[in-house]
Amino acid sequence: xxxxxxxxxxxxxxxxxxxxxxxxxxxxxxxxxxxxxxxxxxxxxxxxxxxxxxxxxxxxxxxxxxxxxxxxxxxxxxxxxxxxxxxxxxxxxxxxxxxxxxxxxxxxxxxxxxxxxxxxxxxxxxxxxxxxxxxxxxxxxxxxxxxxxxx
Amino acid sequence: xxxxxxxxxxxxxxxxxxxxxxxxxxxxxxxxxxxxxxxxxxxxxxxxxxxxxxxxxxxxxxxxxxxxxxxxxxxxxxxxxxxxxxxxxxxxxxxxxxxxxxxxxxxxxxxxxxxxxxxxxxxxxxxxxxxxxxxxxxxxxxx
Numbered sequence: 332x333x334x335x336x337x338x339x340x341x342x343x344x345x346x347x348x349x350x351x352x353x354x355x356x357x358x359x360x361x362x363x364x365x366x367x368x369x370x371x372x373x374x375x376x377x378x379x380x381x382x383x384x385x386x387x388x389x390x391x392x393x394x395x396x397x398x399x400x401x402x403x404x405x406x407x408x409x410x411x412x413x414x415x416x417x418x419x420x421x422x423x424x425x426x427x428x429x430x431x432x433x434x435x436x437x438x439x440x441x442x443x444x445x446x447x448x449x450x451x452x453x454x455x456x457x458x459x460x461x462x463x464x465x466x467x468x469x470x471x472x473x474x475x476x477x478x479x480x481x482x
Numbered sequence: 483x484x485x486x487x488x489x490x491x492x493x494x495x496x497x498x499x500x501x502x503x504x505x506x507x508x509x510x511x512x513x514x515x516x517x518x519x520x521x522x523x524x525x526x527x528x529x530x531x532x533x534x535x536x537x538x539x540x541x542x543x544x545x546x547x548x549x550x551x552x553x554x555x556x557x558x559x560x561x562x563x564x565x566x567x568x569x570x571x572x573x574x575x576x577x578x579x580x581x582x583x584x585x586x587x588x589x590x591x592x593x594x595x596x597x598x599x600x601x602x603x604x605x606x607x608x609x610x611x612x613x614x615x616x617x618x619x620x621x622x623x624x625x
Contacts, residue, residue: 377575381568388566392575394539394602419535423526432522433537445571460539460602461563 375438376412376462385473387444387466394460395433403455403464408447412462413439446472517578521557521604525584532590532608538580539602548597548606550590556583557604 376393391412400415418435419428447469454465524535538546538559545560559580589611597606 374574378572379566379570379574380572381566382571383568386568387571388568390566392539394537396601398601419524419526423528427528428524428526430523430525433524433535434522457601459542459563460537 374440375416375434375436376440378412378440378442380442380444382445385468387448387468389442389464389466391440391462391464392460393457393462395435396457396460396462398457401455401457401462403453403462405448405450405453405466408444409441410444410448410464410466411439411441412464413437448472516560517576518581519578520582521559521580523582527610529610531610532586534584534606534608536580536582536604536606537602538599538604540577541580541599541602541604543599546597546599546604548595548604550586550592550595553586554583555586555606555608557581557606559604 376391378392379390381388381390389410393412393414393416395416397415397417400413402411402413404411404413415437416435418433419431444466448466449469452467456463456465521536521538523537526533534555534557536557536559538557538561540561540563541559542562545562547556547558549556557580561577561579563577586608590608591611594609595606597604599605
């Protein structure tokens with residue numbers, strides 16, 4: 332079944348399966364916090380961070396989130412993303428599930444940016460399963476060009 | 483007394499048709515430029531249909547191709563996100579196209595297959611052909 336996959340992908344699959352098991356699909360709903368911890372530990376969602384002279388841009392690969400659940404918080408140079416990624420409908424019997432590969436859980440991830448950002452100017456946009464966050468740098472954190480007076 | 487007759491597992495992966503991500507065994511569709519990945523899927527069924535849910539973040543509606551040919555269901559989704567401006571400080575993912583095929587063991591109603599893309603998640607619903615639906619059979623119990 333996984334003939335074309337590398338050992339790393341197999342291991343990732345194992346971790347996913349374990350996480351799905353622990354995140355409550357197979358157990359009682361009493362363990363959601365454990366699922367959350369695992370999602371944090373493995374770094375969901377995966378992110379890319381870009382920088383220009385006046386802003387940071389963060390892109391997070393997060394398909395299938397409940398849009399209402401997405402929360403983007405900024406404190407100083409810390410960016411926190413959280414939300415809920417729902418899984419299969421709950422009324423499906425286990426023997427009717429032929430593949431369960433998608434990671435689903437509540438998640439929270441905090442990133443530390445190299446500098447402070449202008450909190451009130453942060454914009455987030457969720458499109459095609461990608462969460463994009465535009466973070467203008469705080470005025471004091473931007474590079475300044477000093478005009479040199481030539482006398 | 484009511485007895486439910488259930489169909490057996492309805493989908494198996496057509497592994498030999500899957501492109502190797504490294505490109506060594508790439509199918510014609512994957513010889514193009516760009517990265518290809520095998521999307522994570524959930525597959526489940528209820529009495530009336532098979533449902534396949536695949537994660538294809540970054541793909542838009544026009545980038546997605548779902549086809550059923552010779553009993554093989556193929557999903558293909560391309561990504562065409564514009565590059566983000568600036569210097570990359572941290573990179574955990576790269577834009578990728580997605581490709582995966584499944585062999586359908588049992589009959590589905592081809593005319594009524596639907597596909598829906600929402601927030602980077604592709605949901606394909608394959609209604610079971612009429613004769614495969616779970617049937618209720620009444621059994622008379624002798625007194």
